[in-house]
Amino acid sequence: MKPTEYFSIKLVQKDSYGENDKLIFLDQTKLPLEENYIETDDYNRIAKAIEKLEVRGAPLIGISAAYALALSIKNVKSEIESKFNSAYKRLAETRPTAVNLFQALDEMKETFESITDKTSAYEILKSKAIEIHKRDEEYCLRIGRNGLSLFKRKSNVLTHCNTGKLATGGIGTAFGIIKTAFENGLVNHVFADETRPLLQGLRLTSFELRRSGIPFTMQTDSSAAELMKQGKVDLVITGADRIALNGDSANKIGTYNLAILANYHNIPFYIAAPSTTIDKKISSGQEIVIEYRNKKELLYFGDTLITSEQFEA
Incomplete structure (x- = not known):
């Protein structure tokens, strides 16, 4: 079969001002039967996507969180630091085992704290998130070559x-x-x-x-x-x-x-x-902190209950 293109996540920059930037991600819970791309600029929606495994995989979780953290202060004019910290805390709670998540969040936080004029923080954080994304892309190429x-x-x-x-x-x-x-x-x-x-x-x-x-x-x-x-x-x-x-x-x-x-x-x-x-x-x-998922992931097959919810799992 001839290879065809797809993507897991993409930042769409719709204008030169960044006001309408959106993150598009592929809802992996629907695969392989349905390719459903979701578009959002809401960091909390991205956090939920990470928790629900719509977006998953340690490196991709970190990349998604970096974009989400940047988007959390897009078009924000006041209390920027407070809103950034709230988004950081929310995203850090999503998947405790994936260390890439915390490394990406901390790198974004370090960048944010170095910015003197917080009103320009979004564009700087967006650039940092793109850098994190491109860096992982290069890591993957190197891993592939080294693995030969x-x-x-x-x-x-x-x-x-x-x-x-x-x-x-x-x-x-x-x-x-x-x-x-x-x-x-x-x-x-x-x-x-x-x-x-x-x-x-x-x-x-x-x-x-x-x-x-x-x-x-x-x-x-x-x-x-x-x-x-x-x-x-x-x-x-x-x-x-x-x-x-x-x-x-x-x-x-x-x-x-x-x-x-x-x-x-x-x-x-x-x-x-x-x-x-x-x-x-x-x-x-x-x-290593191990994440224990909800037992419903075992008791249900998709949306169908296949055993009693009274059972421990």
């Missing part, structure tokens, strides 16, 4: 969750490696975990693989062991939400299972992430 060294021959790759354009500001982290390797004749086939319970692999990675023209098969998370036993997997590549200084990594639930399985079957396992995912404030994974 992982391939000794044309290989079958297994991946988990979603780490492509839908999760980053560029071609992706783990997905970026897979895409770059495929374009260089080094990927034969991709096995993508469904990624319970919200099925980011089944819905999002399948969408990106198809759009990129890469041969793939979806499978249940628990099928990974059987695929490895049959010798169908040459290497595993995943992304990360946060990495400690000792290399401990937190990622979507199910990643740890894959690492253990890969180790047992002597299959190389790699984490692909930009430097912004490294939390230099923590020494090990024991210090």
